[in-house]
Amino acid sequence: MAQRPLALRRGAAPAVLAGLAVAGLLALLNFGSLGAVAWRAETPGALGPADWAAVRFTLLQATLSALFSVGLAIPVARALARRSFVGRGWLITLLGAPFILPTIVAVLGLLAVFGRNGLFSAALALVGLEPVQIYGLHGVVIAHVFFNLPLATRLILQGWLAIPAERFRLAAALGMGPREVMGQLELPMLREVVPGAALVIFLVCLTSFAVALTLGGGPAATTVELAIYQAFRFDFDLSRAALLALVQFALCAGALVLAWMVAAPSALGGGLDRPVERWDTHARVLKLQDTALIALAALFLLTPLAMIVANGAPRLVALPAPVWEAAVRSLGVALGSTALCIGFALALALAAVRLEAAGRAGAAGLVEASGVAALAASPLVVGTGLFIIVFPVIDPARLALPVTALVNAAMALPFALRAVLPALRQSEAQFARLAESLGVRGVARLRLVTLPRLRRPLGFAAGLAAALSMGDLGVIMLFADQDAATLPMQLYRLMGAYRMADAAGAALLLLALSLGLFWAFDRGGRIGAAT
Amino acid sequence: MLQLEALRIEQGDFTLDADLEVAEGARVAVLGPSGSGKSTLLSTIAGFIEPARGRVLWAGRDLTHLPPAERPMSILFQDNNLFPHLTVARNVGLALRSDLRLSRADWTRVGDALARVGLEGLEARRPAALSGGQQGRVALARVLLRARPLLLLDEPFAALGPALKAGMLELVAEIADEAGATLLMVSHEPRDAEAICERTILVAEGRAEAPAPTRALLADPPPALRDYLG
Numbered sequence A: 001m002a003q004r005p006l007a008l009r010r011g012a013a014p015a016v017l018a019g020l021a022v023a024g025l026l027a028l029l030n031f032g033s034l035g036a037v038a039w040r041a042e043t044p045g046a047l048g049p050a051d052w053a054a055v056r057f058t059l060l061q062a063t064l065s066a067l068f069s070v071g072l073a074i075p076v077a078r079a080l081a082r083r084s085f086v087g088r089g090w091l092i093t094l095l096g097a098p099f100i101l102p103t104i105v106a107v108l109g110l111l112a113v114f115g116r117n118g119l120f121s122a123a124l125a126l127v128g129l130e131p132v133q134i135y136g137l138h139g140v141v142i143a144h145v146f147f148n149l150p151l152a153t154r155l156i157l158q159g160w161l162a163i164p165a166e167r168f169r170l171a172a173a174l175g176m177g178p179r180e181v182m183g184q185l186e187l188p189m190l191r192e193v194v195p196g197a198a199l200v201i202f203l204v205c206l207t208s209f210a211v212a213l214t215l216g217g218g219p220a221a222t223t224v225e226l227a228i229y230q231a232f233r234f235d236f237d238l239s240r241a242a243l244l245a246l247v248q249f250a251l252c253a254g255a256l257v258l259a260w261m262v263a264a265p266s267a268l269g270g271g272l273d274r275p276v277e278r279w280d281t282h283a284r285v286l287k288l289q290d291t292a293l294i295a296l297a298a299l300f301l302l303t304p305l306a307m308i309v310a311n312g313a314p315r316l317v318a319l320p321a322p323v324w325e326a327a328v329r330s331l332g333v334a335l336g337s338t339a340l341c342i343g344f345a346l347a348l349a350l351a352a353v354r355l356e357a358a359g360r361a362g363a364a365g366l367v368e369a370s371g372v373a374a375l376a377a378s379p380l381v382v383g384t385g386l387f388i389i390v391f392p393v394i395d396p397a398r399l400a401l402p403v404t405a406l407v408n409a410a411m412a413l414p415f416a417l418r419a420v421l422p423a424l425r426q427s428e429a430q431f432a433r434l435a436e437s438l439g440v441r442g443v444a445r446l447r448l449v450t451l452p453r454l455r456r457p458l459g460f461a462a463g464l465a466a467a468l469s470m471g472d473l474g475v476i477m478l479f480a481d482q483d484a485a486t487l488p489m490q491l492y493r494l495m496g497a498y499r500m501a502d503a504a505g506a507a508l509l510l511l512a513l514s515l516g517l518f519w520a521f522d523r524g525g526r527i528g529a530a531t
Numbered sequence B: 001m002l003q004l005e006a007l008r009i010e011q012g013d014f015t016l017d018a019d020l021e022v023a024e025g026a027r028v029a030v031l032g033p034s035g036s037g038k039s040t041l042l043s044t045i046a047g048f049i050e051p052a053r054g055r056v057l058w059a060g061r062d063l064t065h066l067p068p069a070e071r072p073m074s075i076l077f078q079d080n081n082l083f084p085h086l087t088v089a090r091n092v093g094l095a096l097r098s099d100l101r102l103s104r105a106d107w108t109r110v111g112d113a114l115a116r117v118g119l120e121g122l123e124a125r126r127p128a129a130l131s132g133g134q135q136g137r138v139a140l141a142r143v144l145l146r147a148r149p150l151l152l153l154d155e156p157f158a159a160l161g162p163a164l165k166a167g168m169l170e171l172v173a174e175i176a177d178e179a180g181a182t183l184l185m186v187s188h189e190p191r192d193a194e195a196i197c198e199r200t201i202l203v204a205e206g207r208a209e210a211p212a213p214t215r216a217l218l219a220d221p222p223p224a225l226r227d228y229l230g
Helices: A013-040 A049-082 A088-095 A103-114 A119-126 A137-162 A165-173 A178-206 A210-215 A224-233 A238-262 A284-315 A321-357 A361-375 A379-390 A396-438 A442-453 A455-470 A487-496 A500-526 B038-046 B088-093 B104-116 B132-146 B162-179 B190-196 B214-219 B223-229
Strands: B002-011 B014-022 B027-031 B053-058 B073-076 B150-154 B182-187 B199-204
Touching (some): A013 A238, A013 A361, A013 A379, A013 A396, A049 A088, A049 A137, A049 A178, A049 A224, A049 A238, A049 A284, A088 A137, A088 A284, A103 A119, A103 A137, A103 A210, A103 A284, A103 A487, A103 A500, A137 A284, A165 A178, A178 A238, A210 A224, A210 A487, A224 A238, A224 A379, A238 A379, A321 A361, A321 A396, A321 A455, A321 A487, A361 A396, A379 A396, A396 A442, A396 A455, A442 A455, A455 A500, B002 B038, B014 B199, B027 B038, B027 B190, B038 B073, B038 B182, B073 B132, B088 B132, B104 B132, B162 B190, B182 B190, B190 B214, B199 B214, B199 B223
Parallel strands (some): B027 B182, B027 B199, B150 B182
Antiparallel strands (some): B002 B014, B002 B053
């Protein structure tokens, strides 16, 4: 350890301590609440037939959602990879949008298209067909494909663009047609990329609560997360909820271990802005096929959003007061959650980088892992644990909003960390010596060096955290009562009461607030950010 | 006087030994092939690398365990000598207070230092809006204002063209003279060493030799230097 830089052993303690404190808090949140759950689940192994049905449905819908998303994404990604057209970059940006789209808004949009009275059903009726059955398995899978088809497309497109352009040139020089190129270049890439993409989506769909809440339900279409909620809300059977929470945790942990073994790809990567020059795809029929695929995918993604805007706009100004009150509450939760998330991300990243620099790679890895652990934890499980912990002490409804902000912050943290940590590593590599040589450290270092250098990733991360929290319909459902509804919750109630016009207006408001928050933070990070 | 007392630096398989003295006010080049450890030696003197053994002393005071900012020296690196998000004035102002809470009088001194290096009126610019030579001058203005008795240069002007670099080295010599500062300057260009440094430390084959007169060294180079000069 003789070569350890002197500067890193001195004065670094506060940053490391803050990071370790946050890591401890997160471990407590993600696993401590699980401990509370385990303690409460009095009769282990006593899953009833309905519970097993929930497990089966959860696995079935997640499998189908992953298969359909990836299966449909492959041709769309291929079309995007080999065609350049006006609006291509715009369309690829749009593929990132569902990530920050409030689930319940998307569900409402999908209902307007695929519901009994929706556009698609009307079109089917024209040719004498029955409407789609949107509630139940069909609807859950359609909604999950809506959310994850873009994600899968981005992941697979990355794989396509990672094939070196020289290989396509070589294939052209050897006179290979589309079939040979597929066999020699594209299939090997897909074999690497597709399993990871499918697993990521499988994991996302395992923990999906809001979709199952709105489109599922009933004995035939209840997920484990929904069953947890129902055990709480309808039966107030804490031990059954706890047992189900353990089951859900086991499912997630299993899927995460699988994903680790397959090396899940990262969805936040950039560099998707250039199509690959190809010589085997000039046939007219291939062009037509690609055009049709891209158009269909765009239609599938854009129509529900267009319906939200079209249906919601007329009602926006006339929304009832409780909706506006809920919107204000949601804004507060979202901003609080953003502040927490950014604070956590900064503390963890600073501690991880300091520990790395001091040669403590293992400790740095643990600190980083504590921020990413939320990927395995289900918000409902964490919520269940927190409920069990606070229930004997204080009325959980009074804590609904702070708890929601905290859990949302933890859920957005993996993505925030993924944006902030590499940028901090780079900034330290470039400027740590200069700062040390001038004695810029502590709070002054944070203010004069670290924060300005991290402006862009912090803005982006804050945008994600705010939008995700704004649209979240999860843990709040366990805690809140009538008086403390957030906007997504209020929207859910309006839907439940079949006040569809008000619901459409509220959905548009929620959509605008989520996208607006993301835009404002992301933009704020870019303006004046000198490189 | 700067003393490197039985200093040994170890980095993996690489080792460098130095046992030498540099007189106060001297201008000394550190010359040697790439990979010989010139930058490592400077980094150790500046406090970024902890030596395996031995001591670094300035005017009899042991610096070996002081953090970089508390050592009586300024250092300019090969790159990243300015914070790109801070204005020219704020970059220079860091010399006076590391938290940049400067008084009106302080800002006047910042302006004077910038005028001294020929950058009057460029206070509000960001480094990216300056040429490479101007960026070097901003860094020198900060060195001037910090007024530390020892100045370490780790080839900060390597990216500049020959004429521009010669001008910068002249400015460095002037600033060092005015402040009475001791200059230690890494270089792999014998001509740069000759231009402003009367003495040269040769770093080669795991050793940093005691400073020898530059002219004599280059006229009759020892084998290690001859191989490098070709």
